[in-house]
Amino acid sequence: MTLTDLRDGWTLTATAGDVPDHLAERLRTGLRVHVPGTSHTHLLDAGLIDDPYLDDHEQRLAWMKRVDWAYERELVLDLPADDERVDLVLGGVDTVGTVLLDGEVVLRTRDMHRSYRVDVRDRVRPTTQRLRVEIASALAYAEAEAERVGPRPAAYTQPFNMVRKMACSFGWDWGPDLQTAGLWRPVRVERWRVARLAGVRPLVTVEPDGTGVVEVHVDVERSGLPGGDAGLVVHASVAGADVVGRVAPGATSAVVRLEVPHAPLWWPVGHGGQPLHALTVELSAADVAAPAEPRGTGPLLGTWTRRIGFRTVELDTSVDDHGTAFTLRVNGRPLFVKGANWIPDDHLLTRLTRERVARRLDQAVGAHLNLLRVWGGGVYESEDFYELCDERGLLVWQDFLLACAAYPEEQPLRDEIEAEAREHVARLTPHPSLVLWNGGNENLWGHEDWGWKDDLEGRTWGHAYATEVLAAVVAELDPTRPYAANSPFSPGFGPQEVHPNDPDHGTHHQWEVWNRVDYSVYRDEVPRFCSEFGFQGPPTWATLRRAVRDEDGAVAGKEHPTFLLHQKADDGNGKLDRGMAPHLGVPDRFADWHWAGQLNQARAVRFAVEHYRSWWPRTAGAIVWQLNDCWPVTSWAAVDGDERPKPLWYAMRAAFAERVVTVQPRDGREALLVVNDTPTLWKGVARLERQRLDGSVLASAELPLTVGAWSVGTFALAEALVTPVDPAREALVVTLDHARHVHTWVEDVALDLHPEPLTAGVTPTQDGYEVEVVARSLAKDVTLLVDRLDPGARVDDALVTLPAGARARFRVRTSAPIDPQDLLRAPVLRTANDVVVPAARGAAVGR
CATH class of the missing domain: 3.20.20.80 (Glycosidases)
Known part of the structure; x- marks a missing residue:
């Protein structure tokens, strides 16, 4: 098989629709573009439109929804041999397309989510040819379909359900309404003989005895030309297993089975490893001189490789x-x-x-x-x-x-x-x-x-x-x-x-x-x-x-x-x-x-x-x-x-x-819930303290507990721990190994939170800074909004709640020349405390 990538040499023109005057001439004469691409990316690359993601630019580009476009390029192809197929392959057309070769329609597309293949062998000429792909407005097409078959309700006003285009291309409650158009996957020409691998579909299972089984379904497309009905050989291999199957003359499918004893299992993250194995499938022509040869020694017609994992x-x-x-x-x-x-x-x-x-x-x-x-x-x-x-x-x-x-x-x-x-x-x-x-x-x-x-x-x-x-x-x-x-x-x-x-x-x-x-x-x-x-x-x-x-x-x-x-x-x-x-x-x-x-x-x-x-x-x-x-x-x-x-x-x-402690209601009262999403027992002693917000302890207990693998444990709590005398000034602090949970009985707006609960210091490091904070009173959700100082800065933790006396260290990575003292004050260093109380104390946190 010979592949020709049609990435370059395209011209994009606007063929219909209300194009802004300042762009009309340029878009009539055409832009030199490469594919994959769409109308928006091409015009962005050419500097003809502003970035639609910035400011109000999305609205300024609404005209693009109703424009028709055309991609065009020269195509020079050798004349095919008597037994040679020539296919034009479009990996993805967005969305309503008409494909023409020398002015003759060879394909119509109506689905962004499909790839397309068309045999153009009989259309190849010994001269320079013109390949043209016309892209009509998907919105206009969808509106016409709604008129033809009758409207159908949808979550939004535009009829995205009438055309097979990415639904959120028409806008969503988190996305822009841009409605792209173009050749969004690669375009190529494939030349091949006899037959090709049209599809390989491995179905992977694991037997109860641990044997990994790969049932490989192979679909073959025949050329329909001299020699195209020949017998074929399929060779598949994975993880040391090897198998050969034959495709009878004229047949278009085969199934071969591979077995891998004691196959290593692929697991989800957190549950085990992810061993992957290269599965290779080859399609060859059977050797007519040696028809009994199991592997086939004829020409290699196609190869397919993917990595698989054994799991059920x-x-x-x-x-x-x-x-x-x-x-x-x-x-x-x-x-x-x-x-x-x-x-x-x-x-x-x-x-x-x-x-x-x-x-x-x-x-x-x-x-x-x-x-x-x-x-x-x-x-x-x-x-x-x-x-x-x-x-x-x-x-x-x-x-x-x-x-x-x-x-x-x-x-x-x-x-x-x-x-x-x-x-x-x-x-x-x-x-x-x-x-x-x-x-x-x-x-x-x-x-x-x-x-x-x-x-x-x-x-x-x-x-x-x-x-x-x-x-x-x-x-x-x-x-x-x-x-x-x-x-x-x-x-x-x-x-x-x-x-x-x-x-x-x-x-x-x-x-x-x-x-x-x-x-x-x-x-x-x-x-x-x-x-x-x-x-x-x-x-x-x-x-x-x-x-x-x-x-x-x-x-x-x-x-x-x-x-x-x-x-x-x-x-x-x-x-x-x-x-x-x-x-x-x-x-x-x-x-x-x-x-x-x-x-x-x-x-x-x-x-x-x-x-x-x-x-x-x-x-x-x-x-x-x-x-x-x-x-x-x-x-x-x-x-x-x-x-x-x-x-x-x-x-x-x-x-x-993997391991979480939390206080949750059970049967009308608070209980301790311990989540263990690991393969080992979680055995430890939970330390529980009902504290005032200033850290003074009002009640305490130690609770030995064991929670099984992949399990959740529920543990009753003593009345003294979950019955506050002054809910606005008390919290329950639970510590189990490295996990900590702070539970309060009223919302922050009703808590007597200290407006400035932290003392903080900063130390330079090789790649940034380390910020240490110590809570003098309950500090909720301590966070460093480091992007305010450097858009490229990152911090290793956030939303850390500290009971009085507790401390935390934050690692800030940045290469920008910032004032390290800015890491120690608002609007970079924040807590829930400082956002709840400013209105009460009349303080202002600067922009």
Whole structure:
């Protein structure tokens, strides 16, 4: 096989739509571009548009949604031999495309999530040819489809459910509305003879005796030319196992089986190692001179290599006294899923690199996550993403790409959805990290609760996708992995049966918190598995300073139009204020409000995670919305669009730690819950003290305890420890080995917190500074917002609560010439104390 990469030599022109006058001439004559790319990245590279992520630039680029584009380049190809195929391969077209060679249509595309291959052998000429790809406005196409088949309800006003394009390309409550267009995956020409490897689908299992089994399904495409019906040989090898199979003349598939005795198991992070093995499959022509030769000595026609891991995965949805379970088992071991939802890490997808994805996945592992859910409003991620998850032991829950909308079941949408599902299920089978296929996000729930039924008036809405089409694709192509119909989803869902978002059955989304009620309500339910919950907070200060500015170039305040453009949630700032009011109050000064918003986000999520983990194994997973951002925005993310961890990231790291101690309500009183997510017993003596905030001890006890591996222990507490005399001035301090938990009986707004609870000092180090703080009174959530001094600075810890007399050290890494004394005062050194009390004492924390 010979490959020609068509990366360079393209010209992009705007062919229709209202282009701004100052760009019209340039876009009519065309830009020299390379692919992959999209309209936005090409114009950015040429300096013709401002960065859509900055300030109010997103609004200025709304004209691009209704422009049609054309890519064009010269193509010089040798005439094919009599037995040679010539294929034009497009890895991804965004989205409504028409491909022409010398003015003749050879392909039409309507699905961003598919790759395309077209035989152009008979169109190759001995002269320079013109390859042209026309990209029509996806919005105009979607509107026309809505008119043709009838509108369907969706979470947002634009008809993203009418076209197979990344749903969040049309905007979301955390993302910009840009609606890219272009060739977003590579384009190439492939020349081949006889046959090619059209697909390799390894199904990996482990027998009870420890034998690893790889059933390799090989799909072959025949050339249809002289010699194309010849017999073929498939050779597969992995981990010392080797097997050869034959493909009969004219046949287009084969299955070979590899067995690896005592296969080393691949485990999720925290549960064991991640051994990976290169699986290689070769396709050769059978030697007609030696037809009995088992390996075949004819020409090599194709090679395929991926790394696999040996493991089993099951989903327990059995019925029990509490409802219906939803528990993942890997290699037979049930595990608590410590997860986060994943969105595209850059809205402009073609800019994503393996290195950037690796940084984000390292942050996931650093926060003690063991699973990422690839959410259904984005894309099927690149091979880089899944390979890096394989290496790190990060489990992947993969949504099919349907989100928050009713989807027509009419053609051509139905065939497109099935075709893309078949392509990606087959593509992703090698990856041990992938453990669950999910039929979409909030589609079944939306149909039940969001008023869709009246709007639909009997029209199709996607029920068949969730319950029939996608389930059948998984059953056929990847029976080694479980399938869930939706998230949320209750097994047994149907007419007059269990509601799809019932917390007692299957998966549950908790969005009453954030939208309507206080985060303390998380404790009002014990879901079997919470696959979405979260709370908003603003991005880091350095990100605001770079991208969210007012007319003078300073950080835009919370009511400024630019700030509000980067706050996509309905009444987002109002919900932030109402969320922090009962806990921290609502500060007047923007710098304080920013810190309070970040702190309240972190606290809300930690509150939920510790609650969910305390109920293992009844609750079997918590997937936070969300790990990452795709641009600079106030959102639910733990890592902002400039890749900086927000305080939430540190809260997740603490709440998802392998070992956690927490005080939780049980049977009407407080109890000590000890979470041990390790393979060894946790045996120790917990030291408990009811203290005044100044550190004087009012009651104390030592509690010997043992908690089994992968278990949670519940321990009663003496009345003297949990019955404060003066709740505003007392706290319960629990210490067990290196874990500490401070419990108070009233919110911070009612606590008599010292406004300046710390003494602090700073010492230079080789790569920055070490800051030591000592608490003279209870200091809550001590944090260094180091990005205020240096956008590239990092700190090793945050949100550290110190009882009186306790100390902590923070390692700050920076190469910037900063004044070290700035690390010891606001707005860099912060606590919850200083954001709750300034209004009472009349103090002001500077911007």
